[in-house]
Amino acid sequence: xxxxxxxxxxxxxxxxxxxxxxxxxxxxxxxxxxxxxxxxxxxxxxxxxxxxxxxxxxxxxxxxxxxxxxxxxxxxxxxxxxxxxxxxxxxxxxxxxxxxxxxxxxxxxxxxxxxxxxxxxxxxxxxxxxxxxxxxxxxxxxxxxxxxxxxxxxxxxxxxxxxxxxxxxxxxxxxxxxxxxxxxxxxxxxxxxxxxxxxxxxxxxxxxxxxxxxxxxxxxxxxxxxxxxxxxxxxxxxxxxxxxxxxxxxxxxxxxxxxxxxxxxxxxxxxxxxxxxxxxxxxxxxxxxxxxxxxxxxxxxxxxxxxxxxxxxxxxxxxxxxxxxxxxxxxxxxxxxxxxxxxxxxxxxxxxxxxxxxxxxxxxxxxxxxxxxxxxxxxxx
Numbered sequence: 237x238x239x240x241x242x243x244x245x246x247x248x249x250x251x252x253x254x255x256x257x258x259x260x261x262x263x264x265x266x267x268x269x270x271x272x273x274x275x276x277x278x279x280x281x282x283x284x285x286x287x288x289x290x291x292x293x294x295x296x297x298x299x300x301x302x303x304x305x306x307x308x309x310x311x312x313x314x315x316x317x318x319x320x321x322x323x324x325x326x327x328x329x330x331x332x333x334x335x336x337x338x339x340x341x342x343x344x345x346x347x348x349x350x351x352x353x354x355x356x357x358x359x360x361x362x363x364x365x366x367x368x369x370x371x372x373x374x375x376x377x378x379x380x381x382x383x384x385x386x387x388x389x390x391x392x393x394x395x396x397x398x399x400x401x402x403x404x405x406x407x408x409x410x411x412x413x414x415x416x417x418x419x420x421x422x423x424x425x426x427x428x429x430x431x432x433x434x435x436x437x438x439x440x441x442x443x444x445x446x447x448x449x450x451x452x453x454x455x456x457x458x459x460x461x462x463x464x465x466x467x468x469x470x471x472x473x474x475x476x477x478x479x480x481x482x483x484x485x486x487x488x489x490x491x492x493x494x495x496x497x498x499x500x501x502x503x504x505x506x507x508x509x510x511x512x513x514x515x516x517x518x519x520x521x522x523x524x525x526x527x528x529x530x531x532x533x534x535x536x537x538x539x540x541x542x543x544x545x546x547x548x549x550x551x552x553x554x555x556x557x558x559x560x561x562x563x564x565x566x567x568x569x570x571x572x573x574x575x576x577x578x579x580x581x582x583x584x585x586x587x588x589x590x591x592x593x594x595x596x597x598x599x600x601x602x603x604x605x606x607x608x609x610x611x612x613x614x615x616x617x
Contacts, residue, residue, distance in 0.1 A: 312334075313457040324374045326377045398499050411430075462477050
């Protein structure tokens with residue numbers, strides 16, 4: 237199988253990640269739940285992983301890195317924990333439902349008011365449009381770093397500078413960019429970064445985290461056992477404990493720690509260069525094929541390694557099924573949990589077929605995928 241669904245999850249993992257998880261499965265106890273060696277070993281690995289993640293994203297305080305099961309959980313923690321009743325929030329039409337649904341729920345239950353930066357037919361937004369939506373009561377901008385549908389990337393540093401000037405939080409969904417492009421929370425003025433481990437970070441599923449820069453009060457999203465201060469009736473106040481109720485995924489975090497080591501060794505910039513090259517190679521091979529329509533901005537702006545397309549009037553699910561059954565190529569069809577983006581592109585009914593490229597893909601796989609697209613397009617009368 238040629239696996240081109242890396243925006244959903246990376247299937248192939250570095251061997252060091254696999255080895256770390258296997259080792260953890262046979263040696264780990266429960267962190268903070270004992271003074272015996274297996275529990276202490278787990279605590280040490282999680283502590284070191286926390287420091288590695290903080291350094292990786294330049295989050296000033298490692299104790300303000302809390303581990304989650306994915307970026308969706310991290311975004312729920314950030315949105316429900318940092319926003320207050322009646323707040324005004326700015327977001328975009330590029331967002332995944334992991335941003336939209338928590339915001340809509342907050343609007344319904346807590347009366348927050350939401351303004352959307354509109355996307356054009358290329359799925360792009362203008363930074364200038366953020367300026368126009370700011371109000372005196374704007375609490376936060378909540379936005380993705382890159383669209384999971386088109387790959388279009390936002391200028392987070394510019395948005396962060398605006399938020400910093402206006403005294404607003406910047407909450408970033410880095411699901412598509414963590415591990416695939418350098419992220420510096422300090423330089424980009426990111427208040428809260430939410431990331432997942434199982435995509436471009438090449439870590440196991442069930443891993444992710446929330447990184448908090450500065451003195452931000454994020455209320456606990458869930459409460460329960462922490463292994464410390466057990467007689468308190470409330471969740472402990474200090475980070476990261478206030479955001480980490482229950483047993484952590486120690487086995488997965490061991491894999492995440494190894495994945496960060498791997499990314500530091502090969503270099504995130506090298507990952508970005510290779511994945512961008514594969515994406516561009518595929519785009520150039522299919523952009524002029526009759527009946528193929530490609531979505532997104534390819535004008536030269538930095539973008540994530542995604543190409544979304546349709547072939548004629550074929551339903552995207554039919555195309556993806558043909559790619560899988562006749563060519564052994566794995567892609568993602570449908571709505572991609574990005575309803576507003578599809579509305580902006582005019583693809584609510586047809587959906588789109590998403591090709592997403594990863595570190596372990598090859599040029600020959602890209603060429604085979606392009607050949608498949610050409611043949612499917614040629615088969616349409």
